[in-house]
Amino acid sequence: MSSFPLFPTEAVRRPVASVALNSPAQVFERLSALPKLAEVTPASRLTVRLAPKMVSSGVCEIDALTGGLPRGCLTEVCGPISSGRTSLLLAVLAAATQRQEACALVDVSDAFDPLSAAMAAVNFESLLWVRCKTNPSQRHGDTEKTHQKHKNINRLRMETPVEQGLRVTDLLLQSGGFGLVIIDLGDVPLKMARRIPLTSWFRFQRAIEHTPTVLFIVTQAPCAQTCAALLLKLSAVSFQPSAQTPSHAALLNDLKIEAEILRSRMPRKPAQSATAAFATKTVRAG
Amino acid sequence: MPFACIFVPDFPVEALLRAEPSLRSQPLAVLEGKAPLQKVLTANENARRVGIIPGMTKLQIEACTGLSFRNRSALQEAIAHVALLDCAQSFSPRVEDAAPDTMVLDLLGMELLFGALPEIASSLARRALDLGLAANVAVAANPDTAVLAARGFRGVSVIPEGKEPERLGNLPVELLLATEQDAQQILETFRRWGIRNLRDLAALPDVPLSERLGQHGVYLQKLARGDTSRTLVPTEPPLVFEEAIELEYPLTLLEPLAFLLSQLLDHLCSRLATRALATQELRLELELASEYREEDNVGTGVLARPSQAQARQRFRRTLRLPLPLLDPKTFLKLLQLDLNAHPPGAPIVKIHLAAEPVRPRPGQSGLFLPPSPEPEKLQLTLARIAGIVGEDKVGSLEISDTHRPQGFRMQRFAPHNSFSPQRHRATEKNNSHCSVQMLINSSVSPPALSAAEGCLHGEFSGSSDNLVTALRIFRPPAVVTVTLREGKPTFISCLTRKETRGEILWAAGPWRSSGDWWEQEGWARDEWDIAVREETSIGLYRLVRDLLGGRWLLEGTYD
Numbered sequence: 001m002s003s004f005p006l007f008p009t010e011a012v013r014r015p016v017a018s019v020a021l022n023s024p025a026q027v028f029e030r031l032s033a034l035p036k037l038a039e040v041t042p043a044s045r046l047t048v049r050l051a052p053k054m055v056s057s058g059v060c061e062i063d064a065l066t067g068g069l070p071r072g073c074l075t076e077v078c079g080p081i082s083s084g085r086t087s088l089l090l091a092v093l094a095a096a097t098q099r100q101e102a103c104a105l106v107d108v109s110d111a112f113d114p115l116s117a118a119m120a121a122v123n124f125e126s127l128l129w130v131r132c133k134t135n136p137s138q139r140h141g142d143t144e145k146t147h148q149k150h151k152n153i154n155r156l157r158m159e160t161p162v163e164q165g166l167r168v169t170d171l172l173l174q175s176g177g178f179g180l181v182i183i184d185l186g187d188v189p190l191k192m193a194r195r196i197p198l199t200s201w202f203r204f205q206r207a208i209e210h211t212p213t214v215l216f217i218v219t220q221a222p223c224a225q226t227c228a229a230l231l232l233k234l235s236a237v238s239f240q241p242s243a244q245t246p247s248h249a250a251l252l253n254d255l256k257i258e259a260e261i262l263r264s265r266m267p268r269k270p271a272q273s274a275t276a277a278f279a280t281k282t283v284r285a286g
Numbered sequence: 287m288p289f290a291c292i293f294v295p296d297f298p299v300e301a302l303l304r305a306e307p308s309l310r311s312q313p314l315a316v317l318e319g320k321a322p323l324q325k326v327l328t329a330n331e332n333a334r335r336v337g338i339i340p341g342m343t344k345l346q347i348e349a350c351t352g353l354s355f356r357n358r359s360a361l362q363e364a365i366a367h368v369a370l371l372d373c374a375q376s377f378s379p380r381v382e383d384a385a386p387d388t389m390v391l392d393l394l395g396m397e398l399l400f401g402a403l404p405e406i407a408s409s410l411a412r413r414a415l416d417l418g419l420a421a422n423v424a425v426a427a428n429p430d431t432a433v434l435a436a437r438g439f440r441g442v443s444v445i446p447e448g449k450e451p452e453r454l455g456n457l458p459v460e461l462l463l464a465t466e467q468d469a470q471q472i473l474e475t476f477r478r479w480g481i482r483n484l485r486d487l488a489a490l491p492d493v494p495l496s497e498r499l500g501q502h503g504v505y506l507q508k509l510a511r512g513d514t515s516r517t518l519v520p521t522e523p524p525l526v527f528e529e530a531i532e533l534e535y536p537l538t539l540l541e542p543l544a545f546l547l548s549q550l551l552d553h554l555c556s557r558l559a560t561r562a563l564a565t566q567e568l569r570l571e572l573e574l575a576s577e578y579r580e581e582d583n584v585g586t587g588v589l590a591r592p593s594q595a596q597a598r599q600r601f602r603r604t605l606r607l608p609l610p611l612l613d614p615k616t617f618l619k620l621l622q623l624d625l626n627a628h629p630p631g632a633p634i635v636k637i638h639l640a641a642e643p644v645r646p647r648p649g650q651s652g653l654f655l656p657p658s659p660e661p662e663k664l665q666l667t668l669a670r671i672a673g674i675v676g677e678d679k680v681g682s683l684e685i686s687d688t689h690r691p692q693g694f695r696m697q698r699f700a701p702h703n704s705f706s707p708q709r710h711r712a713t714e715k716n717n718s719h720c721s722v723q724m725l726i727n728s729s730v731s732p733p734a735l736s737a738a739e740g741c742l743h744g745e746f747s748g749s750s751d752n753l754v755t756a757l758r759i760f761r762p763p764a765v766v767t768v769t770l771r772e773g774k775p776t777f778i779s780c781l782t783r784k785e786t787r788g789e790i791l792w793a794a795g796p797w798r799s800s801g802d803w804w805e806q807e808g809w810a811r812d813e814w815d816i817a818v819r820e821e822t823s824i825g826l827y828r829l830v831r832d833l834l835g836g837r838w839l840l841e842g843t844y845d
Contacts, residue, residue, distance in 0.1 A: 059753055082826045086756035086845035101656040102701040109758075113842065114683050114694045116756040124682050128699045130671055131679040133761065159674070168671050175667040177659030186758065186845065212657045236823060252755045252794075252815060252826065252844060280755040 058095030065276035073229035084257035090120035097123035101179025108165040109187035132161040173207040201227035231263035252282040293436035297387035301366035304418035376560035450512020455485030484510035536633030551614040564610035564646035573636035601630035608700035763839035
């Protein structure tokens with residue numbers, strides 16, 4: 001029983017190898033039949049990618065440090081709890097909404113505080129707030145019938161808030177037209193945030209490329225990796241209230257935040273670690 | 287003074303074909319009467335070719351293979367009539383509703399807008415076809431001649447002034463008496479006189495004809511000669527945009543329903559477009575079969591499963607849009623998403639779709655305005671997101687006028703209208719403000735240079751003045767155990783957040799607040815701001831004591 005060879009044998013190769021190339025004209029003719037290699041641009045001659053347009057983050061110190069937030073790129077801000085991430089998020093949001101841009105906040109942990117946002121001068125008319133954390137058992141005012149319905153919905157979809165957030169972000173970016181899209185993963189445990197596949201971040205980055213959208217991510221630790229054009233790490237400078245029983249203002253006013261650039265793909269890449277410090281103020285002076 | 291007439295031959299057939307366009311290439315007969323005494327009222331050209339004529343019984347035509355037959359639908363005829371009226375109104379404001387299948391238009395001055403008379407006639411026929419009706423169109427110097435020509439000639443015909451007797455001559459005399467009550471008697475008289483067509487009638491002497499048939503005979507002769515003159519009686523129909531379809535069998539799946547909705551939306555949008563209108567509200571009403579009950583089939587595409595119980599008869603959904611739109615595909619997708627989230631719960635036997643007409647939005651945006659999502663895409667995106675997270679979890683927020691914690695409500699997201707002059711002025715103001723700032727701060731550091739450059743484009747207008755210590759809310763609040771010393775919290779332990787456990791370094795408070803005590807849902811609480819040492823840093827939290835419930839809650843973290 002004869003079997004078909006897995007590799008081309010001599011007999012199979014012979015007709016190709018036996019083509020006689022007698023003259024330079026024949027050689028040229030044969031080469032011209034091949035794909036036009038001359039038209040392929042070598043890597044060294046690729047056009048230089050234009051520097052992205054920068055927009056204000058709403059914090060002068062951050063703007064001075066980074067030159068602003070790059071449009072059409074992914075900016076990631078990470079830091080532990082009480083490190084000023086949300087304060088910076090609100091400042092960025094306020095700056096974008098004051099520029100009359102449509103903004104979207106994908107709130108994976110449903111942690112957004114409208115009162116703080118109002119104090120930060122966020123214009124709510126331009127803000128689309130998507131709250132991902134759904135827990136049917138916690139809904140108030142649900143009848144037994146609607147509760148059963150929500151249970152069915154949950155069973156059918158079986159999506160975690162992070163998955164919901166990624167799907168929603170995908171839809172928002174594909175829809176286009178938003179000046180700022182924020183994914184707030186600030187309360188998502190680190191091990192869950194790191195499970196987000198890198199392809200998701202690549203897809204997001206690809207979706208906003210050549211668009212005026214700023215994609216802003218808030219996390220506890222870096223997870224977008226090389227997809228982030230700008231990675232900032234925030235940390236609170238240790239503070240010591242003057243009294244053992246400080247007032248609200250003494251505790252929450254003038255909180256010192258330090259921002260450090262961990263990665264930047266901007267032309268003005270710092271040679272060494274660059275930091276900037278800024279302070280927040282309390283909502284209520286009391 | 288030119289007039290045009292749009293006439294739809296075999297109107298009951300055309301009305302049904304408009305609802306079921308797939309039958310247009312097949313033989314179709316329309317039946318009238320009560321079963322089992324149904325008879326053919328009219329048939330399309332394909333059916334006439336295979337020998338179907340009006341008056342045949344249902345039993346007779348059932349023997350004909352390949353023939354489709356439907357019962358006459360008053361609903362479809364009414365809708366087709368309104369569509370025909372829309373078609374006429376899109377060309378002229380003076381339209382006479384002569385019959386359900388006939389519209390007469392005054393074309394005076396319309397040449398300047400739509401071109402020469404033959405072009406107008408062709409456009410009318412095309413517009414009618416777009417609305418799902420194959421119509422004959424005729425243009426003549428008086429309305430009656432236009433009506434006769436439209437009823438007598440297929441397609442588009444233009445009769446020049448003075449050529450009426452010549453052009454109408456070959457038409458049969460039955461056309462004159464198509465709507466007459468005593469037509470048979472007069473036709474019998476004409477037959478005995480040997481008069482077969484309009485040319486024969488026009489050639490009769492006036493006085494003897496008047497002596498034998500009276501003034502009615504003279505009027506018929508004037509019609510045959512094409513020299514009548516009368517004033518048009520224009521009609522002004524109300525702006526009602528509704529489409530409906532009755533189904534032969536109940537629908538149980540979403541996919542075939544989408545096909546029918548697509549067809550209805552196409553018709554509705556075409557009609558709105560003919561009046562240069564758009565819609566901001568779509569009302570869908572589904573009539574349901576009675577022997578089924580509602581079941582929860584969210585996301586499965588199945589509308590219902592049979593059961594024994596009785597249920598509601600009608601299912602209504604209203605789609606409200608923040609902006610006027612006129613895109614049938616967008617409407618269809620929105621309706622699909624809405625029905626997928628809210629299935630009617632029973633098989634559907636009738637679909638009724640209505641649109642609220644509004645003026646369309648201007649079509650051009652400003653060149654230098656900030657980015658804004660396209661309204662059509664945005665509505666689809668919002669509907670899809672609502673399908674993922676729930677309808678009450680997406681939108682823009684509005685802070686309520688209350689001191690109650692979490693006093694806000696979600697509302698529909700409608701970003702600034704890109705065409706509003708207010709928005710344009712705001713952008714201009716930002717730009718000028720930034721330019722002034724840059725002039726004042728002449729000594730700027732090199733890293734901030736690009737920021738200053740950006741000021742020219744209105745991008746770097748922010749300052750750090752608005753940088754507030756923000757709160758991140760825990761929804762729902764975490765229940766904690768607190769140890770007190772001299773009335774102050776000194777130790778905290780949280781079961782749901784394992785990292786929040788330890789001695790309280792600093793505590794500020796309490797701030798007591800209460801409200802709504804005059805209602806059932808009153809609230810009273812003490813707020814503390816605390817600092818707790820964690821593994822790598824110090825966490826700042828808002829601790830709340832619910833004075834009514836007596837529980838300690840961790841409401842959020844300052845970040």
